[in-house]
Amino acid sequence: MLKRLGHSVREFKKYAWISPVLVAIETFIETFIPYLMSKMIDNGIIPGNLGYIEKLGGFMLIGTFVSLAGGAGASWYSSKASAGFAKNLRHDLYHHIQDFSFEDVDHFSTSSIVVRLTTDIMNIQQAFQMLIRAAARAPLMLIFSITMAFTVDSEMAMVFVVSVPLMAIGLTIIIAIGRPLFRKVYQRYDWLNRVVRENLRGIRVVKTYNRAETEDKKAANASARIYEVFSKAERILQLNSPIMQFVMYGTLLFLAWFGAKRIVAGSMQTGQLVSLIAYAMSVLMSLNILSNVFNQMTISLASAQRIDEVLTYKSTLTNPKEPVTTVKNGAIEFDHVNFAYADDHVNRLTDINLHIKPGETIGIIGETGSGKSTLVQLIPRLYDVNQGTVRVGNCDVRDYDIRTLRDNVSMVLQQNVLFSGSIADNLRWGDEHATNAQLIKAAKLAQADDFIQSLPDGYDTYIEQGGSNVSGGQKQRLTIARALLKKPKILILDDSTSAVDTHTDSLIQEAFHDELPDMTKLIIAQRISSVQGADRIVVLNDGKIEAVGTHDELMESDPVYQDIYNSQIKGGESHAKN
Template identity: 45%
Template sequence: MIKLLKNLSFYKWIILAVIGLVFLQSMSDLFLPTLMSDIINNGVVVGDTAYIWKIGGLMLLVATFGAAASIVASYYSSKAAMGFGRDIRRKVFKHVEQFSLQDFDEVGTASLITRTTNDITQVQQVVIMLLRMVVSAPIMFVGGLIMAISKDAKLSLIIVATIPLLMGSVFFIMFKGIPLFKTVQTRLDRLNLVLRENLTGIRVIRAFNHEKQEKVRLQKANKDLTDVSIKVNKVMALLMPAMMLVMNLTVVGIIWFGGIRIDNGGMQIGDLMAFIQYVMQIMFALVMASMMFVMVPRAAVSANRINEVLEKKPTFLDEGTKAADRERGTLEFEHVTFTYPGAEEPVLSDISFSAQSGEITAIIGGTGAGKSTLVNLIPRFYDVTSGTIRVNGIDLRDSSLEEIRSKIGFVPQKALLFSGTIAENLRFGKEDATQAEVEHAARIAQAEDFINKMKDGYNSEITQGGSNVSGGQKQRLSIARALIRKPDIYIFDDSFSALDYKTDANLRAALKDETKNATMLLVAQRVSTVVDADRIIVLDKGEIAGIGTHKELLEQNDVYREIVESQLSEEEIA
């Protein structure tokens, strides 16, 4: 928590102003009971109306001053807390952007969302309370105690007897409540995960009539969170009644013994009234402190969760430098092995091949052969377990991530579009692309026809995730997005799977001229897509089963021949 609060140093002048304003407010609050005592003793008792008006006006002035200080303090404390929350969110987001896919897998996307939203909000709320109460509560407590003793030292013994009861109540409730706060945040993570899966996977859920099962799953996650939240609130609900009980018993005791002292002539009525006010201020200060004790532990749990993200070092740090290319458009795998964290066996074993500029290298293999994993290593989404990958003759680990990825046009297996216009989505590949470049990329990707048929053409809106275009249209727009940046290496990870054979053929023909000065890496399930490749790599269970042209592999490689025979007729093979 303290580590996170260091980020408030940027707002030190605002915080100092808040502390000053809260101090002035507290002083005015402490002064009011003394004025009230003066009115009763010297005005009401003796019937001096002029004195009552005089001191009453002064009380109104002091109260107005205190209220004004309180309002300004609230404004600036909120400003500092909201700015602090904004800075932390920005810091978390910037740090998370450096994570590899492996890091995302470890923390979990749902948990990252909760930590960036709910957890930071919890800390924000506590910062507002701390800025107001961390100054106000001690001043009110100490000042009230001094003023109460100055009015009647003997009667103050009642406060000494009741304070341990209040403190005991607070610590008991804290002891019971703190362990539950972490459970609340964990259950919130789980609910967020289930909700996210339901919303993103709604098509699959409906296709398999799984609405009832998912409803039960959501209800369970919701009930788990509800149960632990109720448990926490039951514990916390004991705090206020316990505090009020002690406070009211204290006031009864003061009135009882204060009445006896007035009868004996040891105390005036005004002093007793002021004494009660000071005791209430002392008790209120303890209530404020107890509220901090309730909220700070929960915020501390949230702060720890935020710090876990900020302190998590990316699996590999971007320590490479921008190096001058020795070659252009070359890709080389040298004895590359990769194992997912926690997996017993490697997904890829001893992969070695090279691809040159102007060549098409295709990768084919059965499901789970490791095709997508292989291409995900090239932009360094994951780091190799052993071996070396070189892009343009430079080891990936010796170059910055920005430099590596600027040379790659990547089309993922799952086409993803962002909310915005078609033109904005295509310019995601190159921000300063001209309209002519946008249209050229769309033409090569066979997307021009359907874009022109849309009402606003390239300015047509794409909804979140591209839900208002078909799978094939999404794939073509994703391909155009990669083409627009004219990289050294193109990676198509099964990017033609949603295209019909005619569109597939036209696209591959158009790509030949467009990518003649670059290396193309093509992952495909269809033999027809890879048949014209300069080099076909056959993957089987994470190992290279063969490398060669279509003709060479058909004659010499059993694994490739099985794939071909499963897709093509004897006439087509011949």
């Protein structure tokens, strides 16, 4: 895991190495100064040797400036290395997620992925900076201080041989207990993120139904659950502070008591005791730093595991070793297809057999939950079948290069998404090199040109986040135009004219029929009028094909289609009379 994450350091590796080197220089000088101070006291101050004092004082002053420069440089390089590491790691994680199928995203959940890209990476960035600076400084200070203490007085320094292992054992036990709790904390962060995301996406519904108070309670409950586990974990980790202080202050008392007795007995000098106490404080400081490092590492380890979980996750959709890179035509074939979503033991599609010729217009209709959207999502490999085969251009979709397949299958989903930017920018998602003339042609086919031209800035009109400044019908027409700019062999409209009035809907169908005769078109709709003119209509019922035929054929032979037609047509007539 650490090796995989460490790969993201890349070009910042030199900064990550320079920082510990500077820390080593800073720490060595810092721990050598108390030794010089003991010599100054014993050989300079007590005898009154002014020349000796000035000489050692000069060395100490130079050492202090060098140590200061080393510490400042270490801070700069560690900050640059950690920020660069986080940048690369965020890129690597985001890049890996782009290859995920819908099923993969469902596996982790959108809210959990967002937390991993933000909070978890921030934790790792802080831990990495601490690792190459504080984690390098603390052990070096500990080693140098104990070494210098033995140089000053080996008998008195033996106290560190007892105290340091005691604290190490205490820290290990605390971390072992606290670490699992932090994984729970970030799982609960995922839930809070989900609550906030749902609230912001559905803010209009929340306001309309006056449910702000309910949403407040949901967010408060999610925050309280985080507080419950996080505070428990923090309380456990904070136990290292009293343990460390108890052991180290005991060490100081030992040094002060027995050191004073040895000075009185004449077996130790005053400067030696002063330096030993200084080294004891250095050991205390280094262990304090180590405890903070362990705290951060414990927190970040849970984050590192969550990020590694995503980085090592193999997508359910992969390219074959020698992929097909050309789609011959828009023919589509479903051959005994069964499909169920992950962790769902119920088939959403069962034994689907359907052959669609190139250039055909196919209507797909059925009740809510009948499997219409699931069926068409198998064509561009947004999901893979569990059994059977889906073919496009007489080739199994799993044999295609995924990019090639999706460039030739243009899909307008139920949830229409526009991005912040101009209308032209959004349309060019279909073809980034499209000319203005091509944008206008696609918009005209989607019946969007008239309303675009009526806007103050036309195709340069800025679209707010999520397309909040255009109507639902306008948004649908823009996404259809965007799909047409791909010039695909297959166009799938997944209930993407539901917010468009029937007259405009009929104009779109007419334009498709006249201008795009060679493009295979699949139209999922709730309204019979949207598919009535299709070459064939597929009726789905509970994940199975109920019937296939023209409008007239289905009106004669299929009771499910008849029920849908009668409920819409007669329902509309009854409403008109009233």
